[in-house]
Amino acid sequence: MTMNVSMTVNGKAVAAEVEPRTLLVQYLREHLGLTGTHVGCDTSQCGACVVHVDGASVKACTMLAAQAEGATVVTIEGLANGDALHPMQEAFRDNHGLQCGFCTPGMVMSAVDIATRHPNPSEQTVREQLEGNICRCTGYHNIVKAVQAGAKAMGG
Template structure:
């Protein structure tokens, strides 16, 4: 039986009729058509699907859309404001912190949550935090650099 879920996504109130088993990532990608949030695995490890739910980073493949009922969700599409990249996004661009771009939205969302709680993370803290985000292109070197620079720019 379909059920209706409502939440705020990127500042807009949205709702949709979905099957109860629908994952948040499916709701975001398929119902809302926000395809910046990616699916790179089926074991909740790659982190390509990280979004913020009520201000905290969450792998959107690990929760049901219904669990986000009434929540405030931020996806990568909501990060840049007025056509201007967020300082963290700008830091990824400036430091060549992305190549194919597939893991990138999850990396940025994860980085934003890190910096929210740790305004000046060390290299080791950044590397530890990224345990749940896999990148196959960059060797992480420039991602780590980008997050450090992004944190600085946000301070």
């Protein structure tokens, strides 16, 4: 049994026949080839799969594609403006806020959401707000700096 889902992903209207159990992250990775969104766990903790659904950060491993019917989804691939990186992407680069890069897409998507809600976040705020994202490489030190710098660059 399959069902039809349609949504807007990174500004483009997309539609597909999928199994009802298809997760949003599977749909993005396997049907749309948007492999920037990663899967690092199976209990919704690592946050490598964070995307924006209708403007809010969501763990794409915890939402069915069917639940995103009609939604506007932005993934890491949709963040930059052509060759110009998003200010949060720039901030991660400037502050060496990534190493292996695997948690990075989810981190950046969460960070953009954090900056939207907390335009000028303190270190403590950033650390608490990153509760849903695990990084094993960086020790978070530079990620925290990057999120603060990115928030500032976004206009905070």
